[in-house]
Amino acid sequence: MEVRFRVHRYDPEEDATARYQVYTVDVDGDMTVLDCLNQIKWYQDGTVTFRRSCRSAICGSCGMLINGRNRLACNTRVADLEAAEVSVGPLPGFPILRDLVVDWDPFFAKDAAMKPYLINDTPPPDKERRQSPEEYSKIDNATLCIMCGCCSSSCPVVWNNGQYYGPAALTKAYRFIFDSRDTATRERIDMAGSEEGTWRCHTIFNCTTDCPKGVLNTQNIQALKRKVMLEKLGFTGTKLVFNVDPIYKEGEAQHEHEAGGIATRA
Amino acid sequence: MITHDVIVVGSGLAGMRAAVEIRRKAPQADIALITKVYPTRSHSGAAQGGIAAALGNIRYDANGVPVAAPEDQPGDDWLTHMYDTVKGADFIGDQDAQEILAREAVPTIYELEHMGVPFSRMPDGRIAQRPFGGHTNPRACYAADRTGHALLHTLYGELVRYNVKVYPEWYMLSVVIEDNSCRGVTALDIRTGEVHAVNAKATMFGTGGYGRAFKITSNAFSSTGDGITAAYRAGIPLEDMEFVQFHPTGLFSHGILLSEGARGEGGYLLNGLNERFMSRYAPGRMELAPRDVVSRSIYSELEAGRGAGPNGEYVLLDLRHLGKQKLDERLPQITELARDYLGIDPVTEPVPIQPTAHYSMGGIPTDADGRVVRGENEIVQGFFAAGECACASVHGANRLGTNSLLEATVYGRRTGQTIANFLHLESQGVGAAIPAMPSQALKQAEDELRELLSRTGREIAADIRKELQATMFQNAGVFRTPEKLEAELGIIEDLRERFALISLDDKGRRYNTELIETLELAHLLEFSECIVAGALARQESRGAHARRDFPKRDDTHWMKHTLAYREADGRARLDYKPVRYGPDGPRFQPEERKY
Ligand SMILES: Cc1cc2nc3c(=O)[nH]c(=O)nc-3n(C[C@H](O)[C@H](O)[C@H](O)COP(=O)(O)OP(=O)(O)OC[C@H]3O[C@@H](n4cnc5c(N)ncnc54)[C@H](O)[C@@H]3O)c2cc1C
Ligand code: SF4
Ligand code: SF4
Numbered sequence: 001m002e003v004r005f006r007v008h009r010y011d012p013e014e015d016a017t018a019r020y021q022v023y024t025v026d027v028d029g030d031m032t033v034l035d036c037l038n039q040i041k042w043y044q045d046g047t048v049t050f051r052r053s054c055r056s057a058i059c060g061s062c063g064m065l066i067n068g069r070n071r072l073a074c075n076t077r078v079a080d081l082e083a084a085e086v087s088v089g090p091l092p093g094f095p096i097l098r099d100l101v102v103d104w105d106p107f108f109a110k111d112a113a114m115k116p117y118l119i120n121d122t123p124p125p126d127k128e129r130r131q132s133p134e135e136y137s138k139i140d141n142a143t144l145c146i147m148c149g150c151c152s153s154s155c156p157v158v159w160n161n162g163q164y165y166g167p168a169a170l171t172k173a174y175r176f177i178f179d180s181r182d183t184a185t186r187e188r189i190d191m192a193g194s195e196e197g198t199w200r201c202h203t204i205f206n207c208t209t210d211c212p213k214g215v216l217n218t219q220n221i222q223a224l225k226r227k228v229m230l231e232k233l234g235f236t237g238t239k240l241v242f243n244v245d246p247i248y249k250e251g252e253a254q255h256e257h258e259a260g261g262i263a264t265r266a
Numbered sequence: 267m268i269t270h271d272v273i274v275v276g277s278g279l280a281g282m283r284a285a286v287e288i289r290r291k292a293p294q295a296d297i298a299l300i301t302k303v304y305p306t307r308s309h310s311g312a313a314q315g316g317i318a319a320a321l322g323n324i325r326y327d328a329n330g331v332p333v334a335a336p337e338d339q340p341g342d343d344w345l346t347h348m349y350d351t352v353k354g355a356d357f358i359g360d361q362d363a364q365e366i367l368a369r370e371a372v373p374t375i376y377e378l379e380h381m382g383v384p385f386s387r388m389p390d391g392r393i394a395q396r397p398f399g400g401h402t403n404p405r406a407c408y409a410a411d412r413t414g415h416a417l418l419h420t421l422y423g424e425l426v427r428y429n430v431k432v433y434p435e436w437y438m439l440s441v442v443i444e445d446n447s448c449r450g451v452t453a454l455d456i457r458t459g460e461v462h463a464v465n466a467k468a469t470m471f472g473t474g475g476y477g478r479a480f481k482i483t484s485n486a487f488s489s490t491g492d493g494i495t496a497a498y499r500a501g502i503p504l505e506d507m508e509f510v511q512f513h514p515t516g517l518f519s520h521g522i523l524l525s526e527g528a529r530g531e532g533g534y535l536l537n538g539l540n541e542r543f544m545s546r547y548a549p550g551r552m553e554l555a556p557r558d559v560v561s562r563s564i565y566s567e568l569e570a571g572r573g574a575g576p577n578g579e580y581v582l583l584d585l586r587h588l589g590k591q592k593l594d595e596r597l598p599q600i601t602e603l604a605r606d607y608l609g610i611d612p613v614t615e616p617v618p619i620q621p622t623a624h625y626s627m628g629g630i631p632t633d634a635d636g637r638v639v640r641g642e643n644e645i646v647q648g649f650f651a652a653g654e655c656a657c658a659s660v661h662g663a664n665r666l667g668t669n670s671l672l673e674a675t676v677y678g679r680r681t682g683q684t685i686a687n688f689l690h691l692e693s694q695g696v697g698a699a700i701p702a703m704p705s706q707a708l709k710q711a712e713d714e715l716r717e718l719l720s721r722t723g724r725e726i727a728a729d730i731r732k733e734l735q736a737t738m739f740q741n742a743g744v745f746r747t748p749e750k751l752e753a754e755l756g757i758i759e760d761l762r763e764r765f766a767l768i769s770l771d772d773k774g775r776r777y778n779t780e781l782i783e784t785l786e787l788a789h790l791l792e793f794s795e796c797i798v799a800g801a802l803a804r805q806e807s808r809g810a811h812a813r814r815d816f817p818k819r820d821d822t823h824w825m826k827h828t829l830a831y832r833e834a835d836g837r838a839r840l841d842y843k844p845v846r847y848g849p850d851g852p853r854f855q856p857e858e859r860k861y
């Protein structure tokens with residue numbers, strides 16, 4: 001099947017404006033968007049520039065805007081797009097370095113601001129710190145994140161306010177605040193609950209809808225908001241459980257997820 | 267010129283673990299890390315199944331079912347882990363290094379846990395462990411089926427904690443060695459297109475493996491053996507390159523990995539007749555025999571006409587009996603991969619699989635402390651390597667599953683310690699001068715790039731790459747014959763000539779990924795010769811190297827490591843060196859390898 005690819009081309013030092021260039025690829029059964037971009041790069045036009053590495057949806061290199069949605073090029077089958085034409089652009093809201101390649105530095109700087117490492121002020125035991133499967137289950141979903149940027153790049157608040165930490169960084173904050181082994185809750189809350197943190201989120205759900213790994217970003221941010229409130233009200237125990245239900249029940253999340261997606265995508 | 271006390275090339279588990287260790291042990295040292303992808307994009311993140319350590323949290327009961335071991339009676343010990351590793355390696359691993367791997371595994375894992383790795387847990391909160399091929403006891407610690415990802419992101423956090431300087435998307439072009447002392451590297455800043463010389467007292471490689479020489483592979487596009495080739499070009503021989511691991515369960519036609527954890531959790535392998543064919547080849551361990559054994563068994567089934575599918579080209583991984591709940595809980599990624607790439611749901615259908623090039627046992631020779639060595643034991647001053655690019659050799663002729671994440675972290679840590687000690691040596695004290703970078707190094711790197719960009723031939727790099735990968739898989743794959751290997755040597759030579767006649771579409775310097783792919787292809791063409799030449803010379807079958815004409819291991823003639831040296835004309839010359847043991851000689855004597 002012949003499919004037309006409209007690919008974003010832009011070299012900030014050469015081009016005044018971006019343009020879209022059309023390539024035609026003969027697509028068979030299981031080919032992914034990444035397979036097609038490779039075909040274009042290898043056999044039609046070596047100057048088409050994009051990132052990729054693992055081609056198995058784990059390294060987070062290949063997030064792109066594909067037919068209007070942020071996705072990973074490597075796990076998006078062209079057939080599943082059900083379109084005769086596929087448009088491929090860089091992740092929106094990030095500075096563009098070339099064609100489909102965006103600048104990651106601001107994204108990683110926001111992640112680093114969240115102190116993405118475990119802090120525990122008691123000396124470690126000789127063996128492992130214990131963590132029950134129930135305690136672990138609170139962070140299981142958040143640890144799925146591959147830092148592909150699809151979420152933050154789909155968030156209208158990020159587009160309008162470059163300072164907002166955005167969903168990926170806040171999910172990172174969540175991942176440590178709700179890790180039973182971490183003791184820096186207060187410090188983390190100050191960061192996540194600061195002016196550029198949780199309260200900027202308008203619960204638009206794009207970030208959850210567009211996450212290719214099923215990370216429940218919006219729910220994490222909501223849980224953080226509750227946690228911030230409780231902490232600020234003086235309930236400082238790290239083991240507070242009432243009213244704090246970080247991971248939504250599966251069905252519930254699914255429901256909101258869909259509703260959120262439809263309501264906000266114009 | 268850029269200068270640092272230490273430059274680490276590679277931000278996979280080995281490189282990052284080393285960097286963190288140097289920060290801890292030599293906090294005043296100025297250290298930086300160069301990587302061609304952002305740290306969290308490194309290939310270590312793709313590792314699925316687990317990381318081995320004899321914690322002994324789980325043991326087999328009398329019926330062979332994994333159960334919780336009492337806390338005061340660990341179900342495992344490091345010596346058994348070492349024995350399994352020695353045997354898995356088919357007795358050609360270096361036992362001093364294998365002992366260190368097994369002994370230091372336990373503290374290394376606890377340390378990783380303290381750093382915050384989100385390991386899967388037992389009900390009592392201990393780290394969960396599961397069975398893996400070739401291991402006597404269930405000793406694979408895991409984070410669902412995304413263990414590498416969990417480790418990689420945790421170590422990235424440590425880089426942030428210790429504020430290690432990173433040069434992301436910098437491509438190392440060459441390593442500079444003069445008078446047997448390493449002076450640093452040259453590197454291309456991909457974003458700007460500028461070439462830099464990076465001068466350092468200590469240079470460490472953690473540049474990963476070389477699976478991309480093969481058509482069907484589980485490896486990322488970035489696993490192109492850059493560090494290995496750079497060392498080779500700088501006069502370091504490459505060790506045991508012929509030992510390439512083919513993992514039995516790659517997704518059919520894609521090569522994407524379905525973790526051995528799938529069999530560890532109880533998955534079956536079926537042929538076209540619906541038989542659990544492993545009963546023919548390894549009745550004792552069945553599906554959990556080591557990878558080389560299982561991959562050969564699959565090929566034997568296919569050749570006997572017992573394959574599955576319309577053309578009998580694959581066998582099946584059957585997970586249906588594990589049930590949806592277990593698959594969702596323990597193997598969610600695998601389920602997703604099968605669905606996304608083949609449109610098959612493992613809950614209801616068996617998954618077509620075929621062996622896939624997976625792991626590079628060979629590489630840059632090091633001693634048991636991560637120092638790069640030439641010849642039998644001549645240390646190259648200031649040059650270190652760890653992880654998949656290195657050959658210590660802990661994996662010998664065949665690596666056991668879960669032992670390489672372990673190698674990357676144990677040896678990353680240990681090599682970091684070696685480097686910290688090296689910096690503390692009087693002459694290399696942190697205040698001491700950095701040995702000079704030869705002035706021509708930068709110019710040479712720059713000239714080579716310019717020459718490549720100016721080529722105007724008619725050959726297309728992609729054609730050359732495709733042909734190399736297809737023929738390497740055909741001719742230097744699971745079963746090898748002298749005829750095929752000879753043919754492959756000819757093909758490689760031909761492809762190298764054609765490579766001289768390519769031209770690039772992209773002649774620019776900024777963010778030129780076509781240029782990067784072409785530099786990587788040059789590496790594939792160069793080290794592939796070492797794989798094939800080593801395989802042709804080695805007239806025996808050992809571990810992952812299986813010769814049709816020499817089906818048996820031959821300890822009398824071949825209990826030795828291959829060394830491939832690069833000659834002035836660019837061809838490989840082979841030499842050999844003995845297997846190393848600890849000060850008290852071998853702990854384990856060679857025996858027949860049966861499972
Ligand atoms: C799909 C898959 C699953 C696996 N599962 C397991 C498992 O369950 N258990 C297990 O023990 N092992 C597993 N392995 C093997 C294991 O993951 C690897 O051996 C290990 O992670 C290698 O780590 P590393 O640090 O040596 O290299 P890598 O993680 O590959 O890192 C290499 C680094 O070098 C950098 N680099 C390379 N070339 C250059 C250059 N020219 N310039 C600059 N930087 C460069 C890269 O950017 C990267 O940062 C698996 C492997 C694969 C492919
Ligand atoms: S829920 Fe909406 S506003 Fe909040 S982070 Fe996600 S996309 Fe942004
Ligand atoms: S939360 Fe999801 S979309 Fe966002 S960076 Fe992580 S994996 Fe990507």
Ligand code: FES
Pocket residue numbers: 051052053054055056057058059060061062063072073074075
């Ligand atoms: S290439 Fe790694 S996520 Fe797509």
